[in-house]
Amino acid sequence: xxxxxxxxxxxxxxxxxxxxxxxxxxxxxxxxxxxxxxxxxxxxxxxxxxxxxxxxxxxxxxxxxxxxxxxxxxxxxxxxxxxxxxxxxxxxxxxxxxxxxxxxxxxxxxxxxxxxxxxxxxxxxxxxxxxxxxxxxxxxxxxxxxxxxxxxxxxxxxxxxxxxxxxxxxxxxxxxxxxxxx
Amino acid sequence: xxxxxxxxxxxxxxxxxxxxxxxxxxxxxxxxxxxxxxxxxxxxxxxxxxxxxxxxxxxxxxxxxxxxxxxxxxxxxxxxxxxxxxxxxxxxxxxxxxxxxxxxxxxxxxxxxxxxxxxxxxxxxxxxxxxxxxxxxxxxxxxxxxxxxxxxxxxxxxxxxxxxxxxxxxxxxxxxxxxxxxxxxxxxxxxxxxxxxxxxxxxxxxxxxxxxxxxxxxxxxxxxxxxxxxxxxxxxxxxxxxxxxxxxxxxxxxxxxxxxxxxxxxxxxxxxxxxxxxxxxxxxxxxxxxx
Numbered sequence: 001x002x003x004x005x006x007x008x009x010x011x012x013x014x015x016x017x018x019x020x021x022x023x024x025x026x027x028x029x030x031x032x033x034x035x036x037x038x039x040x041x042x043x044x045x046x047x048x049x050x051x052x053x054x055x056x057x058x059x060x061x062x063x064x065x066x067x068x069x070x071x072x073x074x075x076x077x078x079x080x081x082x083x084x085x086x087x088x089x090x091x092x093x094x095x096x097x098x099x100x101x102x103x104x105x106x107x108x109x110x111x112x113x114x115x116x117x118x119x120x121x122x123x124x125x126x127x128x129x130x131x132x133x134x135x136x137x138x139x140x141x142x143x144x145x146x147x148x149x150x151x152x153x154x155x156x157x158x159x160x161x162x163x164x165x166x167x168x169x170x171x172x173x174x175x176x177x178x179x180x181x182x
Numbered sequence: 183x184x185x186x187x188x189x190x191x192x193x194x195x196x197x198x199x200x201x202x203x204x205x206x207x208x209x210x211x212x213x214x215x216x217x218x219x220x221x222x223x224x225x226x227x228x229x230x231x232x233x234x235x236x237x238x239x240x241x242x243x244x245x246x247x248x249x250x251x252x253x254x255x256x257x258x259x260x261x262x263x264x265x266x267x268x269x270x271x272x273x274x275x276x277x278x279x280x281x282x283x284x285x286x287x288x289x290x291x292x293x294x295x296x297x298x299x300x301x302x303x304x305x306x307x308x309x310x311x312x313x314x315x316x317x318x319x320x321x322x323x324x325x326x327x328x329x330x331x332x333x334x335x336x337x338x339x340x341x342x343x344x345x346x347x348x349x350x351x352x353x354x355x356x357x358x359x360x361x362x363x364x365x366x367x368x369x370x371x372x373x374x375x376x377x378x379x380x381x382x383x384x385x386x387x388x389x390x391x392x393x394x395x396x397x398x399x400x401x402x403x404x405x406x407x408x409x410x411x412x413x414x415x416x417x418x419x420x421x422x423x424x425x426x427x428x429x430x431x432x433x434x435x436x437x438x439x440x441x442x443x444x445x446x447x448x449x450x451x452x453x454x455x456x457x458x459x460x461x462x463x464x465x466x467x468x469x470x471x472x473x
Contacts, residue, residue, distance in 0.1 A: 030187035143287020
């Protein structure tokens, strides 16, 4: 664990301490600064993307104390003491997370802007429900908008990651079933 | 124009007493912020008129859900995910659990709070029809003390409510006696996820020998604030569900609602759908009664 102070810190603002991907961080920024902007501008973690900036698109989804949140709607003061996980924290020691592998293999990413948010929303789902069915996958990703792939490949990628983890043929969903899942 | 974080002060006293002290010292000067799902949107767009904000996030007193013998008391800063995951709410107050599942997405439900939904005061608020149907009471707190008001009297106009400048919404009290009532909730929006209601209706009713002994109808997007449909309720109270009583309930409903044309829908569509939702509930009541 190391402590990195933000390069753009100012004496004027109080220090806010929190963990990002298991690393202790301190920033001195206006307390109303959006967590999204702190991650990108102060901590240089640009994996988290801004889409709409109003909590509708999910591009900036991250995990905060084990819950999925839109980082564009979190004032940084509210993460004092919190554990934050961003897309940069999904891979472990250079090995991609099973979701990342599945997105690669199944065409779950195209332009890439929605991908970090999709991955975090899917990671949140798998943490709470390790063996989700298609309606659960669709609900979990309902707040994440993609303008390229049309969602089916993203849903397939998440289902494939579930399969890879459970390795149980009974949970395998065909594309046809996914088209009919509501 | 983007919001500028340096133009806003935000403090986090971390305790309820600390928050109330600030509100008492400078009534009206501090804007409480919980999950930020409304205020941060305004901030990002550069239209947040709140120079001083006080955080309610992470104050345990405000997030507790207490199950008492006669009621369930939900802390104002309980999130919609907290509500969805609560076993007693899921079992006994299913309309509230259902409404919670309709609020935005998971990433919104993890932050948006029941109290915030009410204080924000949108006419389309997702939780309101359920709270009106369940005859909820609102508990307000300030350094001066506490008071309770029926939720049906909490809103006082478009985006206005009865909170005094030094008061905070503390808790929502939900009676547990509705388990024996027939319950209904339907939201009509453009799509299932993320949509804001064009119209929503929540309802509870108790029948005795085929006659309606108790009925509560809570509506969203049919008036400047979420409201009980008291005229339609009185048209139905004591009645059996016949073609005539359904007709008179339609007339009463259409006479009391004040829908508008806006970006989401039209007044005409909202009125028609409101009547259809009421029908759906009444026909469901009649069907279940005859079984």
